[in-house]
Amino acid sequence: MGQITLKKVSKSFGDVEVIPPLDLTIEDGEFAVFVGPSGCGKSTLLRLIAGLEDTSGGTISIDGNDATEIPPAKRGLAMVFQSYALYPHMSVRKNIAFPMRMAKIDQAEQDRRIEAAAKALNLTDYLDRKPGQLSGGQRQRVAIGRAIVREPSAFLFDEPLSNLDAALRVGMRLEIMEMHKRLDTTMIYVTHDQVEAMTMADKIVVLRAGYIEQVGSPLELYHTPRNVFVAGFIGSPQMNLIEGPEAQKHNAHTIGVRPEHIDVTEGSGMWKGTVGVAEHLGSDTFFHVHNTGLRDMITVRAPGEVSFRHGDEIYLTPKADVIHRFDEKGLRIA
Amino acid sequence: MATQQSRSAARMMMAPAVILLLGWMLVPLTMTLWFSFRNYLPMRGGDQGSAGFDNYVRFVSSSSFWPSVQTTLILVGGVLVITVALGIVLALLLDQPMWGQGIVRILVIAPFFVMPTVSALVWKNMFMDPVNGLFAHIWKFFGATPVEWLSQASIPSIILIVSWQWLPFATLILLTAVQSLDSEQLEAAEMDGAPFLQRFWFLILPHLSRAITIVILIQTIFLLSIFAEIFVTTGGAFGTRTLTYLIFQRVLESQNIGLGSAGGVYAIILANIVALFLMRIVGKNLDA
Amino acid sequence: MARAVTNNRKALNTAIAWTIGLVIFFPILWTILTSFKTEAQAISDPPVFLFFDWTLENYSVVQERSNYMRFLWNSVIIAGGSTILGIIIAVPAAWSMAFVPSRRTKDILLWMLSTKMLPAVGVLYPIYLIFIKLGILDSRIGLTIILMLINLPIIVWMLYTYFREIPGEILEAARMDGASLREEIMYVLTPMAIPGIASTMLLNFILAWNEAFWTLNLTAAKAAPLTAFIASYSSPEGLFYAKLSAASTMAIAPVLILGWFSQKQLVRGLTFGAVK
Numbered sequence: 001m002g003q004i005t006l007k008k009v010s011k012s013f014g015d016v017e018v019i020p021p022l023d024l025t026i027e028d029g030e031f032a033v034f035v036g037p038s039g040c041g042k043s044t045l046l047r048l049i050a051g052l053e054d055t056s057g058g059t060i061s062i063d064g065n066d067a068t069e070i071p072p073a074k075r076g077l078a079m080v081f082q083s084y085a086l087y088p089h090m091s092v093r094k095n096i097a098f099p100m101r102m103a104k105i106d107q108a109e110q111d112r113r114i115e116a117a118a119k120a121l122n123l124t125d126y127l128d129r130k131p132g133q134l135s136g137g138q139r140q141r142v143a144i145g146r147a148i149v150r151e152p153s154a155f156l157f158d159e160p161l162s163n164l165d166a167a168l169r170v171g172m173r174l175e176i177m178e179m180h181k182r183l184d185t186t187m188i189y190v191t192h193d194q195v196e197a198m199t200m201a202d203k204i205v206v207l208r209a210g211y212i213e214q215v216g217s218p219l220e221l222y223h224t225p226r227n228v229f230v231a232g233f234i235g236s237p238q239m240n241l242i243e244g245p246e247a248q249k250h251n252a253h254t255i256g257v258r259p260e261h262i263d264v265t266e267g268s269g270m271w272k273g274t275v276g277v278a279e280h281l282g283s284d285t286f287f288h289v290h291n292t293g294l295r296d297m298i299t300v301r302a303p304g305e306v307s308f309r310h311g312d313e314i315y316l317t318p319k320a321d322v323i324h325r326f327d328e329k330g331l332r333i334a
Numbered sequence: 335m336a337t338q339q340s341r342s343a344a345r346m347m348m349a350p351a352v353i354l355l356l357g358w359m360l361v362p363l364t365m366t367l368w369f370s371f372r373n374y375l376p377m378r379g380g381d382q383g384s385a386g387f388d389n390y391v392r393f394v395s396s397s398s399f400w401p402s403v404q405t406t407l408i409l410v411g412g413v414l415v416i417t418v419a420l421g422i423v424l425a426l427l428l429d430q431p432m433w434g435q436g437i438v439r440i441l442v443i444a445p446f447f448v449m450p451t452v453s454a455l456v457w458k459n460m461f462m463d464p465v466n467g468l469f470a471h472i473w474k475f476f477g478a479t480p481v482e483w484l485s486q487a488s489i490p491s492i493i494l495i496v497s498w499q500w501l502p503f504a505t506l507i508l509l510t511a512v513q514s515l516d517s518e519q520l521e522a523a524e525m526d527g528a529p530f531l532q533r534f535w536f537l538i539l540p541h542l543s544r545a546i547t548i549v550i551l552i553q554t555i556f557l558l559s560i561f562a563e564i565f566v567t568t569g570g571a572f573g574t575r576t577l578t579y580l581i582f583q584r585v586l587e588s589q590n591i592g593l594g595s596a597g598g599v600y601a602i603i604l605a606n607i608v609a610l611f612l613m614r615i616v617g618k619n620l621d622a
Numbered sequence: 623m624a625r626a627v628t629n630n631r632k633a634l635n636t637a638i639a640w641t642i643g644l645v646i647f648f649p650i651l652w653t654i655l656t657s658f659k660t661e662a663q664a665i666s667d668p669p670v671f672l673f674f675d676w677t678l679e680n681y682s683v684v685q686e687r688s689n690y691m692r693f694l695w696n697s698v699i700i701a702g703g704s705t706i707l708g709i710i711i712a713v714p715a716a717w718s719m720a721f722v723p724s725r726r727t728k729d730i731l732l733w734m735l736s737t738k739m740l741p742a743v744g745v746l747y748p749i750y751l752i753f754i755k756l757g758i759l760d761s762r763i764g765l766t767i768i769l770m771l772i773n774l775p776i777i778v779w780m781l782y783t784y785f786r787e788i789p790g791e792i793l794e795a796a797r798m799d800g801a802s803l804r805e806e807i808m809y810v811l812t813p814m815a816i817p818g819i820a821s822t823m824l825l826n827f828i829l830a831w832n833e834a835f836w837t838l839n840l841t842a843a844k845a846a847p848l849t850a851f852i853a854s855y856s857s858p859e860g861l862f863y864a865k866l867s868a869a870s871t872m873a874i875a876p877v878l879i880l881g882w883f884s885q886k887q888l889v890r891g892l893t894f895g896a897v898k
Contacts, residue, residue, distance in 0.1 A: 052794050054337045071339055073800040085795035089813040098809075099799035146799065156798075343803050344722035347714030351778055352730065354711065358771045359737045361752070362745035369747065424642065432636040440882050441643035444650055447881035449832045451852040452870045456653050460863055466665040468652070475668070501646065506885070559741050562834035562849070566856055581743045586839070591747050598744030609739040613732050 002063065002153035002186030003028045004049060009058035011044055011210075018044055019210040021058055026154075026188060026203070028063075031180050034190045035197040036207035036233070042190045043158055045207070049188065050156050051075050062153060073102070078147035079156040082163065084139045086131040092118075092142050093127040099150045110149075117145040120179075137168045144179070154186035161196065173200060194234055198222070206230050228330035231256045237286060237299045239324070246294050252325035252333055257318040259286065259301040264308070269315025273298060275308045289316060363602070369595035377589045389596035393584075401573065402580040405489065409576060410557045412493040413500060414550055420497075421504030421549065422542065425512045428505070439509075446502035454566035457495045458484060488572035495563055500556075504549045511545035512538070554608050558601075577601055650874075657681070657867035664863035680868035687865075690872055693851035699762050700837070700847050701830035704769035705777075705823050711770075712777040713819070717807060719778075720785035721793060731782065734775040742772075742835045753840060760842045768840065769830045777826055784818025785811070824884040831877045848873040 004026045011019040019041045026032045034042040047053045049060060051072035059068045067075050078099070086095050093114060100110045118124045121141040131139055140160060147155055157176070161169045177200055180187050191197055197204050198218045206213040206221065206229075214226040218234075225231035231239050239256040247255045263269065264287065273289035276297065287300045287308060300316060308314055325333040370389050373382040393399060428439060445453065461468045462483035470480035483491040515538065523533050559578050568574045570583060581601060585594030644651075655671070656664050663674045684690055719727045749768070750759070758764030788811065796810040812819065834849045841850055852873050855866050 050794075050798060052337065052797065071337075072794075072797045073802065077798065079795065079798040081791045081795055083789060083791050085789065085791040087792060087796075087810055087814070089816075098796070098801075102800035102802075102805060146795075150799070340722050340803075341724070344718035344724075348718040348730070350711050351715035351734070351774060354771060355734055355737050355774060359740060362748035363740070365748035365751070366745050427635070427639050427642070430635040430639070431632050432639050433632065434636065434640065438639045438643040440885070441647040443881070443885055444647050444878060447828060447832075447878045448650065448874050449849055449852065449877070450834045451838075451849045452653075452874050453649070455852060455855060455866060456649055456870055459866060460652065460656065461649065466667075466863070468669060471667060471669055498646070498649070555739050559743065559835070561743070562838065562853070565834075565838065566853060578741065578743045582746070585743070585747050594747065595744075598741070598746075601741040602744045605739045605741045605744075606736075609736050613736060 004154060004186065004188070005061045005064075006049070007059045007061070009045075009048060009060060010056050011041075011048055011053065012056045017056075017210065019048070022210075022212050024205065024212065024215065026186060028186055029184050031177075031187045031189065031200060031202045032205060033197040033201035033203070034188065034205045034207055035192065035194055036213075038192055039209075040207040041210040042192075042207050044210075046079075046156055046158055046188060046190045050077055050079050076150075076153045077156055078150045078152035078154075079158065080140075080143045080147050080160045082159040084131075084143040084160075084163075086139055086142055086146075088131055091128050091130055092123060092134070092145075095131065095142055096127075096145045096149055099146060103150070113149040113151075114145075117148050120148075121145050121175075136164050137172065140164065140172060141175075144176070148179070148183070152185070154188060157187065157189040159190055159192070161191070162193075176200065195236060198234065204234075206233060224332065225256075225324065226332050228254055228256070228326050231324055231326070231332075237301065240295070240298050242294045244294075247325075250323060250325055253328045254326040254330065256324035256326065258322065259299040261319045261322045262298070262300045263317045263319070264300055264302045264306060265315045265317065266308075267315065269317040271298070271316040273314060273316060275310055275312045275314055278308065278310065280304070287314075289314065292316070366595045366598050366602075369591050370599050372592050374591040374595075375589060376591060385592055389592045390599070393593055393596045393600065398575060398580055402575050402577045405574060406558065406576040406578070408489060409493060409496070409560065409574075410554060412489075413496045413557055414553060416493065416497040417500045417504040417553065418546055418549060420501055421508045422546075424501070424505040425508035425542075426538070428509055429512045442505055443502045445498050446500075446506075448499065450499065450562040451566055453499055454495060454563045457491075457498075458567045462491055484568055485572045488568055488574045492563060492567060492574055495567070496557065496560060499563075500553055503553065507549050508542060508545050511542050515541050551608070551611060555605070558605055558608065577604070650878075653867045653870050655867075656863055657871045659864050659867075661862055661864045664867070680864045681872070684865055684869045684872065688851060688854065688869070690851065690869070693846060693848050694872070696762060696845055697831055697847035697849075700765045700769060700845070701827050703762070703766040704773065704830045705826045707766065707770045708774050708777045708826060709781075709819065709823060712774060712781050712822075713807065713812070715778050716781035716785050717811060719782050720788075721790055731779065734778055738772065738775045746839060749836075750840070759840060760844045760846075762845045765837060765840060765845055765847070768836045769833055772833070772836070773826045773829055776829070777822055780822040780825065781815070781818065784815055784822070787818075788814055821884055824880055828877050828881055 006022060006024045008021040008023065009019065010017065010021040034045060036042050044053065048055050051067070051070060055068055059066055061067055062075060062077070087098065090098065096114050096117060097110050100113065105113075114127070115124075118127055121144060123138065123141055123145060126134060126138060126142075131142060134142065140163075143160070160176075161172055164172060173196060176187075176189075189196075189200060198221075201218055203215060204218055204221055205215050208229055213233075214221060214230045216224075221230060221234045225234060225239075228241060232241060235258055237259050239258050240262075241254055241256045243254050247253060271292045271294060273292035276288040276290045278288070279286040281304065283304045285302050285304055285306055287302060289298045289300055290296070292298050298316060327333055371385055371387075373385040373388070374380065375382060424442060428435065428442070432438070459467070464470055464480045464482040467480075467483075469483065473480045481487060520533060520537060523537055528536070560576060561578055561582070564570055564574055564576065564579050570579045575583070577597070578601065581594050581597035584590050584597055588594075657680055658676045658678070659670070659674050660677055660679070663670055719731060753759040753764050756764070758767075792814070793806055793810060796806045801809065831847075832849070834853075837847050837849045838853060841847070852869060855869055
């Protein structure tokens with residue numbers, strides 16, 4: 001079990017309201033990702049759920065029981081911190097055992113769970129080492145192991161991969177996803193990286209300045225961003241947002257076209273421009289196109305074999321059915 | 335990281351220390367204040383009624399008051415000048431590459447760990463004794479008449495003893511500061527052709543200023559209440575009666591609690607003025 | 623700012639530094655040497671430096687005559703007791719200040735430190751009276767409490783600077799792992815802060831060991847520690863250099879050794895973390 005419901009939850013530090021009252025439900029077994037730029041309140045929201053911060057208002061319930069006043073130790077949640085927060089003076093085994101020791105679980109059961117976790121996380125050979133002797137990725141695994149053995153009703157991850165290098169990050173991402181499939185436990189994952197959000201989440205919660213901008217599955221967010229902010233935040237490379245006459249042609253204040261929804265041709269098309277930088281990824285090529293008169297630069301994603309060069313004149317044609325339209329307030333026009 | 339729960343736990347856990355120190359500060363202080371306005375002579379029947387501000391006036395107008403303030407200032411000032419100046423020299427020296435650096439450092443630091451009563455006694459008898467003291471032997475070796483250190487040059491002698499005790503502290507802290515000096519900056523200055531004195535004056539000394547302030551302020555607090563060194567060597571004779579010692583004599587030797595307490599209040603005021611400066615500086619460093 | 627230099631320069635540095643170091647250390651060295659001399663050699667003219675008949679006689683005489691062991695025991699109990707008591711009171715306080723800071727934390731810390739600056743002589747008589755009233759004059763427990771109180775601000779402060787270096791996330795992790803506050807402090811904070819706690823204890827042990835105002839003024843025969851033991855050599859025994867030296871050596875040796883071992887950690891505590 002692990003359904004988490006926030007009702008009118010808010011948080012202020014002194015006079016500064018970092019999270020205005022918000023409602024949110026995370027279903028049992030769901031992988032929810034809080035994503036947003038730094039300072040958007042996503043970590044604070046996670047810490048409110050964890051009980052590491054008091055709410056300034058509203059109620060947090062876990063599995064239908066009001067947990068607002070329950071101390072973090074008693075909420076039955078496990079957390080993986082950005083800095084891993086391993087106990088440096090304890091061996092890996094002791095680190096993993098710590099929550100069970102606190103819960104007074106008997107030794108045989110402790111050993112059983114440690115062995116199981118160590119095996120699942122490839123830590124068996126390292127159980128007697130201190131965290132200081134491990135690599136970043138291994139420390140991350142220990143932190144996860146320490147969370148797993150508690151058999152919590154939900155896992156909370158606070159930017160767990162941001163201290164790892166790029167290659168490791170992809171690997172750990174997959175491991176966490178596999179772990180989620182295997183355990184089928186609720187997970188709440190905080191990140192500023194929209195790629196992590198898109199690849200991992202069942203449900204993405206996009207936050208900005210404490211407000212929830214949109215809640216939905218990755219594809220919902222991709223296909224129907226509710227406003228300009230979500231449109232610009234989700235998707236890589238970023239959506240091209242165009243204002244002015246071109247937008248008015250579509251009866252909108254702003255239109256958005258994703259780079260992958262633009263056709264590039266040499267001969268003729270809707271918009272004309274000059275190629276600036278071309279980023280060749282092999283499978284794809286990203287062109288930065290200037291002088292279109294629409295905005296500074298339009299990013300276009302073309303197949304890898306398309307090879308225009310710096311200074312070439314090209315024509316761009318957006319796919320008509322995937323142009324996103326937004327009004328003056330930045331809200332999506334259906 | 336703070337929830338209501340952890341905040342109230344924090345208050346609970348801070349309470350013992352705060353309450354103890356509050357009691358430690360307030361109870362005796364109140365009593366001292368009370369006594370200072372009383373005519374309190376335990377040997378002659380105890381509390382003989384209110385004295386108004388008599389004790390305060392008498393303490394200040396007694397012929398020993400100003401000399402004791404002067405002695406205190408000379409003692410504190412002398413020790414500060416010696417320890418800071420030598421401390422800087424020693425810190426710069428110890429920072430240079432050499433063989434056996436660790437051992438030299440241990441030798442230099444040792445006096446700090448010597449009990450004040452021990453150092454006072456050893457200096458008094460084995461070095462400053464006019465007959466058998468080591469200094470006397472040295473003086474005689476050069477054909478000079480041995481000096482009766484603690485009576486003829488009492489204040490310089492005590493300054494020497496106290497400086498010896500505090501030099502390690504100054505050196506240690508200044509050394510730490512010197513070691514944090516950016517060597518590239520110094521090398522750049524050297525490349526620019528700045529001679530040592532200029533480098534010292536414009537780079538090293540400003541860098542050390544914070545450490546020097548700390549040395550001065552912490553030492554001042556301790557030096558103002560110097561006791562054992564005087565108690566053991568001269569017993570306050572030969573012009574070595576500091577304010578602290580004068581109060582001590584009023585309280586314990588003359589058994590005039592009222593008068594002594596008034597003196598105590600003066601000493602507390604004096605210490606608080608110094609403390610105020612120290613707090614300002616330490617307080618600033620808290621945020622850093 | 624140490625840099626590579628020629629060996630000549632290094633030799634010169636070495637010579638100067640060692641000379642100064644030995645001059646500063648000389649009074650201690652001289653005391654230790656003298657403690658192994660006979661009384662006659664101790665005052666011989668000219669003084670003998672190393673070539674004398676080494677003897678341990680002074681040590682046994684000092685122990686016999688002044689009962690050194692009893693003073694030593696008092697010192698150990700008072701210095702050790704006040705340090706342990708202080709730590710027990712200070713650890714929770716420092717935890718609060720380091721990990722649950724409020725707007726008043728800084729003021730409280732500064733205020734605590736300011737009590738350290740209360741001149742002892744100003745409150746000598748009140749304390750004396752209180753001690754008589756409580757019947758703890760010339761008792762180890764009385765001195766232990768006084769020394770604990772005068773050093774408590776320093777203990778809190780030092781622990782605070784050490785604790786602040788421990789990442790709060792680790793304590794939060796313990797909380798998430800189901801640890802109660804007591805368990806969090808006992809199993810996570812304290813073991814992590816062991817080096818800091820150890821050096822705090824060392825410094826305070828040394829300060830308490832050497833404290834010479836309260837120990838001289840509040841004790842007579844029963845609870846007197848080594849400071850009083852040595853003060854009693856002021857006269858006329860002070861003229862017996864060899865015995866004085868033996869007594870002195872015995873009084874300072876424990877702390878001298880402790881201090882040397884922990885000098886690096888002591889510096890930081892002494893500067894209140896203000897000099898890095």
